[in-house]
Amino acid sequence: xxxxxxxxxxxxxxxxxxxxxxxxxxxxxxxxxxxxxxxxxxxxxxxxxxxxxxxxxxxxxxxxxxxxxxxxxxxxxxxxxxxxxxxxxxxxxxxxxxxxxxxxxxxxxxxxxxxxxxxxxxxxxxxxxxxxxxxxxxxxxxxxxxxxxxxxxxxxxxxxxxxxxxxxxxxxxxxxxxxxxxxxxxxxxxxxxxxxxxxxxxxxxxxxxxxxxxxxxxxxxxxxxxxxxxxxxxxxxxxxxxxxxxxxxxxxxxxxxxxxxxxxxxxxxxxxxxxxxxxxxxxxxxxxxxxxxxxxxxxxxxxxxxx
Amino acid sequence: xxxxxxxxxxxxxxxxxxxxxxxxxxxxxxxxxxxxxxxxxxxxxxxxxxxxxxxxxxxxxxxxxxxxxxxxxxxxxxxxxxxxxxxxxxxxxxxxxxxxxxxxxxxxxxxxxxxxxxxxxxxxxxxxxxxxxxxxxxxxxxxxxxxxxxxxxxxxxxxxxxxxxxxxxxxxxxxxxxxxxxxxxxxxxxxxxxxx
Numbered sequence: 001x002x003x004x005x006x007x008x009x010x011x012x013x014x015x016x017x018x019x020x021x022x023x024x025x026x027x028x029x030x031x032x033x034x035x036x037x038x039x040x041x042x043x044x045x046x047x048x049x050x051x052x053x054x055x056x057x058x059x060x061x062x063x064x065x066x067x068x069x070x071x072x073x074x075x076x077x078x079x080x081x082x083x084x085x086x087x088x089x090x091x092x093x094x095x096x097x098x099x100x101x102x103x104x105x106x107x108x109x110x111x112x113x114x115x116x117x118x119x120x121x122x123x124x125x126x127x128x129x130x131x132x133x134x135x136x137x138x139x140x141x142x143x144x145x146x147x148x149x150x151x152x153x154x155x156x157x158x159x160x161x162x163x164x165x166x167x168x169x170x171x172x173x174x175x176x177x178x179x180x181x182x183x184x185x186x187x188x189x190x191x192x193x194x195x196x197x198x199x200x201x202x203x204x205x206x207x208x209x210x211x212x213x214x215x216x217x218x219x220x221x222x223x224x225x226x227x228x229x230x231x232x233x234x235x236x237x238x239x240x241x242x243x244x245x246x247x248x249x250x251x252x253x254x255x256x257x258x259x260x261x262x263x264x265x266x267x268x269x270x271x272x273x274x275x276x277x278x279x280x281x282x283x284x285x286x287x288x289x290x291x292x293x294x295x296x297x298x299x300x301x302x303x304x305x306x307x
Numbered sequence: 308x309x310x311x312x313x314x315x316x317x318x319x320x321x322x323x324x325x326x327x328x329x330x331x332x333x334x335x336x337x338x339x340x341x342x343x344x345x346x347x348x349x350x351x352x353x354x355x356x357x358x359x360x361x362x363x364x365x366x367x368x369x370x371x372x373x374x375x376x377x378x379x380x381x382x383x384x385x386x387x388x389x390x391x392x393x394x395x396x397x398x399x400x401x402x403x404x405x406x407x408x409x410x411x412x413x414x415x416x417x418x419x420x421x422x423x424x425x426x427x428x429x430x431x432x433x434x435x436x437x438x439x440x441x442x443x444x445x446x447x448x449x450x451x452x453x454x455x456x457x458x459x460x461x462x463x464x465x466x467x468x469x470x471x472x473x474x475x476x477x478x479x480x481x482x483x484x485x486x487x488x489x490x491x492x493x494x495x496x497x498x499x500x501x502x503x
Contacts, residue, residue, distance in 0.1 A: 011492035057348040
């Protein structure tokens with residue numbers, strides 16, 4: 001292999017996209033050629049420069065995208081796989097490999113069936129051709145109970161979930177109640193993030209503040225805890241909030257959350273914090289948090305260790 | 308709605324979403340949306356444009372999910388939509404020539420290329436100068452790649468997709484994707500080689 005060919009293949013080599021034989025030839029050449037070894041080193045540096053130039057979207061942008069998508073989807077009705085799709089699908093399976101004349105017969109049969117089906121099919125089965133006004137129709141349903149009743153009839157109890165779009169201000173009781181409920185939905189961290197993000201703008205409400213404190217302490221998702229913390233900032237001097245913050249500082253396993261908590265706590269220093277900070281110095285691994293903790297203790301003329 | 312609360316695998320989520328289960332659709336979106344946004348944001352470097360791609364891609368998925376027949380993976384189906392949208396946006400941008408390194412993020416205005424400087428030349432003025440010139444060159448040469456070269460480079464370098472997959476997504480062969488990547492890396496090396 002010549003040097004020029006070797007250098008041309010270096011990017012594909014670094015991406016692991018060369019064949020086994022090509023890779024063998026290139027590695028053999030690099031072993032024997034100091035100039036190409038150096039060139040490979042430069043190629044790797046170039047790759048690192050590209051890596052460092054990657055733009056990563058913020059969590060905030062992702063949250064906004066998700067919220068906007070949810071709003072837009074609420075206004076759109078998806079096309080559903082309806083009777084006609086299923087019929088068409090069925091015919092495509094049966095006649096796909098059939099000779100031309102059979103396909104023609106199939107098409108004619110489909111046409112006849114189409115007219116017949118249009119007369120016989122109830123409106124609810126027509127999928128895309130359904131009438132508007134979806135909001136009142138059940139989105140999901142589940143058969144809860146079946147029972148034979150007199151004269152050969154059957155009685156079925158069906159649970160139906162309906163979807164409604166509500167809009168209003170955060171001050172509205174209904175909106176707030178639903179947000180508080182969504183903020184605790186264990187099945188959907190994204191929903192909790194967005195709900196807490198909205199609720200944090202109303203921390204003056206005792207109910208909202210309780211929900212934020214609960215989320216900060218108990219939510220398994222760090223993103224939700226950070227949003228809750230954001231909403232509690234203006235209450236950093238409130239005793240109940242400080243007590244929760246202290247517990248979170250000592251127990252939360254996410255260094256990002258602990259970093260925000262310590263920054264918030266040491267804005268309002270008190271003698272009661274000394275013990276907590278000393279305990280933290282004994283167990284904290286994160287350098288930044290240790291540094292903030294040590295600085296706060298020094299400024300309060302307290303020892304950084306307990307004896 | 309109750310059925311989506313139970314942990315479902317991807318085909319189950321797709322089938323539930325096809326039947327109109329909104330929560331299943333949302334869970335499906337969340338399997339992929341971070342990567343979709345990362346791809347669009349890194350290619351277009353604008354939060355607004357990345358959001359537009361995100362919305363358009365997932366709305367198309369939502370509206371057309373009933374046509375998905377499991378002939379290919381959902382990932383392939385989704386990425387075909389996303390890459391087409393991104394290519395269109397890149398082509399429009401190429402006409403407008405509005406590349407800009409400064410982007411707005413949740414944390415404020417940010418020059419995306421600052422990360423290069425921080426990572427490579429911390430504390431050394433001479434290296435900082437070199438790094439600053441390097442980031443300008445990276446910026447320029449990325450903008451000079453054709454939309455297709457840019458897309459292939461993006462998908463291979465940043466998304467880590469194999470060339471075979473990239474070819475499948477872009478409706479071309481693995482060999483054509485390889486040639487495209489080769490041209491992109493050649494151009495970048497020619498423009499940046501003297502910096503490293």
